[in-house]
Amino acid sequence: DAKTTQPNSMESNEEEPVHLPCNHSTISGTDYIHWYLQLPSQGPEYVIHGLTSNVNNRMASLAIAEDRKSSTLILHRATLRDAAVYYCIPASGNTPLVFGKGTRLSVIA
């Protein structure tokens, strides 16, 4: 299974962009990168996923490095509601998603 490395925690000011990094240097060529967030006392929630090119949706953007060894989740304008733990998870074949420790994002008003 591909391993991921994420910062334990990050801090952002409200209404500023946030770039959450993830290293996944052992990812295989067919593995997708998924991102989930988890609010306190809630189940995780899907954010975005992609394979090679950059992806955008209403929640966030995902920038995947050309060599696919890293990716960055971009929140364009952080709000207080974005304070959560963000998980970067490689998806491989039919294997269920395995969560790592994630990054705890704090947003300062």
Add this chain to the structure above:
Amino acid sequence: DAMVIQNPRYQVTQFGKPVTLSCSQTLNHNVMYWYQQKSSQAPKLLFHYYDKDFNNEADTPDNFQSRRPNTSFCFLDIRSPGLGDAAMYLCATSRDRGVNEKLFFGSGTQLSVL
């Protein structure tokens, strides 16, 4: 609008007393998962059902069992809960297996063991 529903939200049980946690889904998804999340830790996969096919993780204790009587419902049975089993139990679904499939989680059941 709730799509993955877990009941109850909070469950208290006694040490050694069997307990069952419930999960239902309105998505008609083929795959259902159970994750265990202890305080300040990441969710840990216990097992999953692909349709009626049960898939246990290698390190899931025998104390944990699961049943899926139909597409919509899945149960987690803890035969003899210990203090170390106190955790948030998360149910999730996906339409199918594969790298493109998204997980949909319920709000979880917080289990306390006295």
